[in-house]
Amino acid sequence: MSDVIDRLIAEWDEEAPELDTSGMAIAGRLIALGDRLRERATRVLGQFALSYREFDVLATLRRGGPPYARPAGELARAVVLSSGAMTACLDRMERRGLISRERSDQDRRTVIVRLTAEGRALALKAARAWFRSVNALFAEAEADGLGEPLRCLLAGVETDAARTGRPSTGEAGPARAPHRA
Numbered sequence: 129m130s131d132v133i134d135r136l137i138a139e140w141d142e143e144a145p146e147l148d149t150s151g152m153a154i155a156g157r158l159i160a161l162g163d164r165l166r167e168r169a170t171r172v173l174g175q176f177a178l179s180y181r182e183f184d185v186l187a188t189l190r191r192g193g194p195p196y197a198r199p200a201g202e203l204a205r206a207v208v209l210s211s212g213a214m215t216a217c218l219d220r221m222e223r224r225g226l227i228s229r230e231r232s233d234q235d236r237r238t239v240i241v242r243l244t245a246e247g248r249a250l251a252l253k254a255a256r257a258w259f260r261s262v263n264a265l266f267a268e269a270e271a272d273g274l275g276e277p278l279r280c281l282l283a284g285v286e287t288d289a290a291r292t293g294r295p296s297t298g299e300a301g302p303a304r305a306p307h308r309a
Contacts (some may be wrong), residue, residue: 134159154281165262172261174255177224181209181217183254186226189243190251197242199232226250 133156139150169180178186184207189196198206204214218241221227226247232238243251266274 131157133160158281168261168265169258172257173254175257176250178250178254181207181213181215181222182226183251183258185214185217185221185241186247186251187255188294189227189241190248190255195242196248200229200239200241203241220258221247 130232133153136156137152140147140149140152166180169183173183173305176183185203188203188206189198200214200218201211204211207214212213218227218229221262222229225244228242228244230242232240269275
């Protein structure tokens, strides 16, 4: 079975056979899968009027258990958002009544983000829908043992990011960012 990545590699092999395109077989497919998963997340989470980032914030707070709260800086690191992007995301969520923000009693410079009752309920509903969706999508892949090799691959990418001091979040820049051109 051939896919778009096979065709891209074949074109490169024809045009510039001296290029080693072996990594593209993995990177290209992972990028394409990421694109499709983002599309799926948009569709599934859109039922709850949530972006994936908003869901990620809700889920991070919800799975942490009571009191369903974290410092904003810690939350931003957990969901890999800049402080500005986190502020904008939290502003939207606060307007919807999903979270509240308060100053820490221990350090007034620290903002604590807390799920409201509505946010806790929505986080669980959205998580159920998202997990049901991806579980159905990947049931066969997991049964075929794909989960563990992907875990190892991600660990290798994270180790490389830590070793080189470059983020593994797609912000690596043109020298390291794979693309499908």
